[in-house]
Amino acid sequence: MVTQNAPDSMFRTQEGLGLWEHRGKVAAVGVGHSLTSRRWDGKAETSVGANSITALRQAIADAGISPDEVDGIVLDPGTTTGAHWQEGDPIPMDVVNAFNPSSDPLDGIAKLSAEWILKNMPELTNVKFTMNGTGCMSKAIVVAAQAVGDGLTNNCLVLKGWHNLEGRYYQGGANAQQGRPGLAAISSLWGTPASYGTALQFAAYCRKYGKTHDMMAPFIINSRRNGLLFPEGFWAQNRPEGLTEEDYLAARWIAKPANLYDNDIPIMASAAYLFTTAERAKDMKQKPVYILNHVSSRTRARSLTPTLEEVEADTARTGRMLYEGAGITADDLSFENMYDGFTLFHQFHMEGLRYRGVQNGEALDFYQTDISIEGPNPVSPSGGNCGSGRTRFWMHTDSIQQIQQRAGARQITGVKAEIGVSGGPMPLGGDFTIWSSTPG
Amino acid sequence: MPKQAVVPDDFTKPYYDACNQGKLVIQNCKSCNILQHPPAPACRECNASDMEWKEVSGRGTIYEYGVIHDCPVASLQADQPFNVAVIMLDEDQGIQMYSHLPGVPADEVPVGSKVEVIFEETPNGQKVPEWKVVN
Numbered sequence: 001m002v003t004q005n006a007p008d009s010m011f012r013t014q015e016g017l018g019l020w021e022h023r024g025k026v027a028a029v030g031v032g033h034s035l036t037s038r039r040w041d042g043k044a045e046t047s048v049g050a051n052s053i054t055a056l057r058q059a060i061a062d063a064g065i066s067p068d069e070v071d072g073i074v075l076d077p078g079t080t081t082g083a084h085w086q087e088g089d090p091i092p093m094d095v096v097n098a099f100n101p102s103s104d105p106l107d108g109i110a111k112l113s114a115e116w117i118l119k120n121m122p123e124l125t126n127v128k129f130t131m132n133g134t135g136c137m138s139k140a141i142v143v144a145a146q147a148v149g150d151g152l153t154n155n156c157l158v159l160k161g162w163h164n165l166e167g168r169y170y171q172g173g174a175n176a177q178q179g180r181p182g183l184a185a186i187s188s189l190w191g192t193p194a195s196y197g198t199a200l201q202f203a204a205y206c207r208k209y210g211k212t213h214d215m216m217a218p219f220i221i222n223s224r225r226n227g228l229l230f231p232e233g234f235w236a237q238n239r240p241e242g243l244t245e246e247d248y249l250a251a252r253w254i255a256k257p258a259n260l261y262d263n264d265i266p267i268m269a270s271a272a273y274l275f276t277t278a279e280r281a282k283d284m285k286q287k288p289v290y291i292l293n294h295v296s297s298r299t300r301a302r303s304l305t306p307t308l309e310e311v312e313a314d315t316a317r318t319g320r321m322l323y324e325g326a327g328i329t330a331d332d333l334s335f336e337n338m339y340d341g342f343t344l345f346h347q348f349h350m351e352g353l354r355y356r357g358v359q360n361g362e363a364l365d366f367y368q369t370d371i372s373i374e375g376p377n378p379v380s381p382s383g384g385n386c387g388s389g390r391t392r393f394w395m396h397t398d399s400i401q402q403i404q405q406r407a408g409a410r411q412i413t414g415v416k417a418e419i420g421v422s423g424g425p426m427p428l429g430g431d432f433t434i435w436s437s438t439p440g
Numbered sequence: 441m442p443k444q445a446v447v448p449d450d451f452t453k454p455y456y457d458a459c460n461q462g463k464l465v466i467q468n469c470k471s472c473n474i475l476q477h478p479p480a481p482a483c484r485e486c487n488a489s490d491m492e493w494k495e496v497s498g499r500g501t502i503y504e505y506g507v508i509h510d511c512p513v514a515s516l517q518a519d520q521p522f523n524v525a526v527i528m529l530d531e532d533q534g535i536q537m538y539s540h541l542p543g544v545p546a547d548e549v550p551v552g553s554k555v556e557v558i559f560e561e562t563p564n565g566q567k568v569p570e571w572k573v574v575n
């Protein structure tokens with residue numbers, strides 16, 4: 001069996017599609033997480049494969065079903081945080097042989113296929129559907145939601161795993177080479193780090209609306225605080241330290257106006273969810289969280305990097321698509337959990353949604369008001385990548401847990417968690433989901 | 441600033457050959473008559489592969505900039521912090537090019553200023569476009 005990437009037809013990328021045909025008929029129930037770590041220590045039990053098995057088994061147990069009821073898996077086969085397995089580096093055969101390997105020895109170490117999962121989770125005896133949602137948990141979620149709605153699978157595991165290796169982030173691969181190929185050089189010759197494009201948009205945003213970088217501080221502090229209340233998260237598990245405004249303002253620049261805390265810390269972790277039909281969800285162990293809609297942005301920048309104008313147009317369009325297919329308005333959102341890696345684009349996602357009526361150019365002022373989990377306007381209650389490390393999945397886990405009323409110390413209390421939104425990664429190019437306590 | 445060497449392939453050779461001759465050319469779709477950069481085998485608008493290289497004036501405007509303090513390219517790290525600006529071409533404000541803006545101190549970039557293309561030699565002799573502020 002070779003797993004295929006999800007076809008374009010599974011994604012809702014246009015306005016005017018009306019209500020999602022499976023609105024309220026698909027639900028997330030189980031959640032599972034591995035432990036987090038900064039980098040792989042080379043042991044079999046901490047590999048991305050092992051972490052992913054842990055997360056999947058937890059998600060199944062959390063949903064309270066038998067593994068033989070699982071009939072589908074959607075995952076992202078890519079697991080890199082930016083650290084690449086260098087060609088010629090020896091393959092750790094002790095780790096390969098600690099598992100039931102697939103044809104690719106790096107499977108389970110620096111990548112992850114559904115085939116590897118099935119070889120190493122013998123209890124999954126009835127999986128008939130596998131599909132890749134490449135790039136991100138956000139995409140795997142929309143693929144799984146559509147697949148369950150379409151009847152391709154009834155009880156579907158959704159998985160995202162990450163590996164992080166020794167060495168500096170993005171310092172391997174092309175950046176280590178001496179000469180640049182002609183096409184790549186057009187954008188890479190100037191030595192911009194990953195956050196540059198976002199920094200540029202943020203600079204344009206501040207220039208256009210008369211805002212400043214230090215106005216981000218309340219968002220950063222709120223995010224770290226929420227992250228420290230996330231027992232599954234990296235900072236909570238490994239470095240339970242808060243962040244102050246002074247810390248943020250004194251942090252070194254990476255690509256000014258993006259500083260160290262505007263960039264996310266690459267880590268290792270896996271997360272998994274169990275999706276099912278609304279019908280089957282009724283008698284599972286956890287409260288179902290119904291999916292009201294999913295949409296995707298596949299918009300590309302006209303030239304080298306998206307301009308502020310391109311970003312604002314596309315996030316607004318994403319917001320309209322989300323509401324249209326879910327049959328809700330911005331007023332129905334209890335909370336927003338849009339992506340934040342990098343922090344300096346969170347406001348684009350938020351303004352696109354018109355969350356709490358916030359218009360373009362107003363989010364940084366909104367950050368100066370009560371955006372806490374206790375207040376009436378919770379912003380990023382998950383804490384996101386900023387609060388828990390680079391996984392791009394905290395916002396989804398949190399959205400599910402908030403609506404299930406089991407987000408623990410992170411539970412929002414100023415407003416009842418009934419409808420939430422999460423998704424990302426980038427303002428241009430992402431996958432987004434509306435979650436609800438009721439099917440509509 | 442010591443940029444890395446650039447090794448053109450068949451596809452990008454016309455672009456880089458023009459640089460060596462002191463000319464800036466941008467890919468243009470013959471059907472849409474619309475500029476495209478970075479270049480691609482087909483037009484992103486109409487998907488036609490009938491593309492040409494069109495010489496442009498080499499004049500533009502600074503749209504925005506960032507200041508790089510933590511560069512992933514080892515050979516540029518000695519020059520940190522440095523500017524990377526986005527230039528919008530006069531012929532089409534949607535077409536961008538990056539620039540270190542040689543001579544402009546870090547974080548003192550005059551956004552909105554007019555700029556003109558210059559050509560900078562990389563270690564293997566291949567020239568690449570750079571930009572200078574026009575006073």
Ligand SMILES: [Zn+2]
Nearest residue numbers: 469472483486
């Ligand atoms: Zn065309």
